[in-house]
Amino acid sequence: MNDATRDWIGFAASLGGVAVETDPALVKQKSRDFYWYSPVLKRQLRSVTGDLVAMPRDEAEVIAVLRRCFAERVPVTARGGGTGNYGQAMPLHGGLVLDLSGLNAIHPVENGILRVGAGAKLGEIEAGCKPQGWELRMFPSTRRTATIGGFVGGGSGGVGSINFGQMREAGTLLAARVVTMEAEPRVLTLRGAEVNRVHHAYGTNGIITELEIAMAPAQHWVDYAVGFPDFMQIARFTEAVARADGIAKRLCTAVAAGAAAHFRSLGDAIAAGESVGLFLIAVQSKEPFEEMLRAHGGRVCRRLTEAEAEGQVPAFEFTWNHTTLLALKVDRSITYLQVRFPRTRPLDTVAAVIADYGDEVPMHLEFIRVDGEVACAALPLVRFTDEPRLRAIIADLEARGCTVFDPHTYVLEDGGMKQTDPAQLEFKHRADPRGLLNPGKMRGWDEHASAAQAANP
C-alpha cells in the first residue's frame, strides 16, 4: 500500500528542517515492532514498511510534520521504542513513521507527579526519579527500551500492576498533551479519565507529546527467583504472596518448568524440571516472604539486593512478555496467548488447563490487581502447530470463563475487549478527520469510513 508515485525525498525536504531518514533499509527497520511473536502476524505483516521516518525534537516540530502530512494526505504512524507486540507501530499503509524518541525531557517530580516528554525511556525515567525518592508505579518488562508515550499508546500494565492495577484505572495517568491531525494541528490537554481516549489507542487518534503521571514512593527491592518442584505449588504460593497485604511487593510471577527451561542466564541457579517464581519484594518484607516460601515448600534460587543486581539480568526480564522472548530465542515454533483467568477460584481453571494441554501450553501466570482485587493474568506459551489449532485453544479458554486478549491480530478492538471504545472513536472524529493516523488499526473507524463511502459513492 506504499505510494511509489510520490517524490518522498522532495516531501522530506518540505518538512522544514525536521530530521528525517529516507534510506529504505533504515526506514524498514523503524517500521517494525515485535509483531513476529505471532506466526499469524509474521505472515501478514512481513512486507510492511513506511516511506520515510521523521524525528522531531519538540512539539513544534511534531506540529510542523503533521501539518504537511495532513495537506498531502500522508499517513502517519507514531513510534516510541518499537517494542509493541501486535504490529501496533507498523505502518500498514506506508507513509511517514513519526519517531517521538527525541521528545524526552524528564522534569523534576513535584508532589509525586512527573511531567515527562512522550519519548522518554522508562528506564531513564526510573533512574532519574529514584534519587528524588520516587519510582514508576508500573512499567513493562521492556523498561530499558520502551518509551512512556509508547507504553501509554500501546501498553496496558506490567511490573507494579499488583499494587496499582493497570494504567487505565483512575489515578495513574493524570494528563496528556495531544497534537491533532488537522489542517492546523491543535494541542489539546486531556485530563483525568479523558486520557483514556488516547490510552491504548495505538496512536490512531492523536500524537501524545507530553504526559503527567502519578509516581510511587521509591522502595529498595530485593530481586528473587524461587523454585518449586511442582507448578501448582508455585501458583498457590504466588497467589498467596499477591494476596498478602502485609508483604510489600512489585512483581508476582509463576512460570512452569517447560517455559523456565529457557531462562539460560539464571544458569545453575534453577534445577532441571523446576518451576520458577519471580518476585520483587521490598527489603522490609524479605523475612516474612521467605518464611512463607518455606511454609509452601519452595526454595530461594537467586536473591539479589539492588546493589548486587547491578549488571545482572533483573527478575522482571524473565517475566511478562520476556518469558515468551526467552523461549522464542531457543524455539521458533513457540508463540503465546494473553489470558485473564476467571475471578472465582482462578487456580482451579489453571489446573484444569494444565491437565488438558500439558506441554502444548506451558503456563506463565502474572498476578495483578483489577478493580481493587487480586486477579490472575497469564501469558502462557503455546507450541504452535497451525492457526486453526491456535483458534481452538482460544475458544476453549473462553468457554472455560477466561478472557483472552488476542495477541495475533493488529486490529485494536480484536486484541482487546472486541468492541470499539466509543470515546476513542468519537475523539478520532475530532482529532483525525481524514483518518490518517495509523490507518487500518481501528475497526470502528474503518467501518464508519466504508459506510460513509457507500452512502456517498
Ligand SMILES: Cc1cc2nc3c(=O)[nH]c(=O)nc-3n(C[C@H](O)[C@H](O)[C@H](O)COP(=O)(O)OP(=O)(O)OC[C@H]3O[C@@H](n4cnc5c(N)ncnc54)[C@H](O)[C@@H]3O)c2cc1C
Ligand atoms: C519482551 C517484551 C515484553 C513486554 N512486556 C510488556 C509488559 O509487561 N506490559 C505491557 O503493557 N507491554 C509489554 N510489552 C509491549 C511493549 O513493550 C510495551 O507496551 C511498551 O511500553 C511499548 O513502548 P514503545 O515505546 O516500544 O512503543 P511502540 O511499540 O513504539 O508503540 C506502541 C504503540 O503506541 C503508539 N505510540 C507510540 N508513541 C506514541 C505517542 N507519542 N503518541 C501516540 N501513540 C504512540 C504506536 O503507534 C504503537 O501503536 C512487551 C513487549 C516485549 C517485546
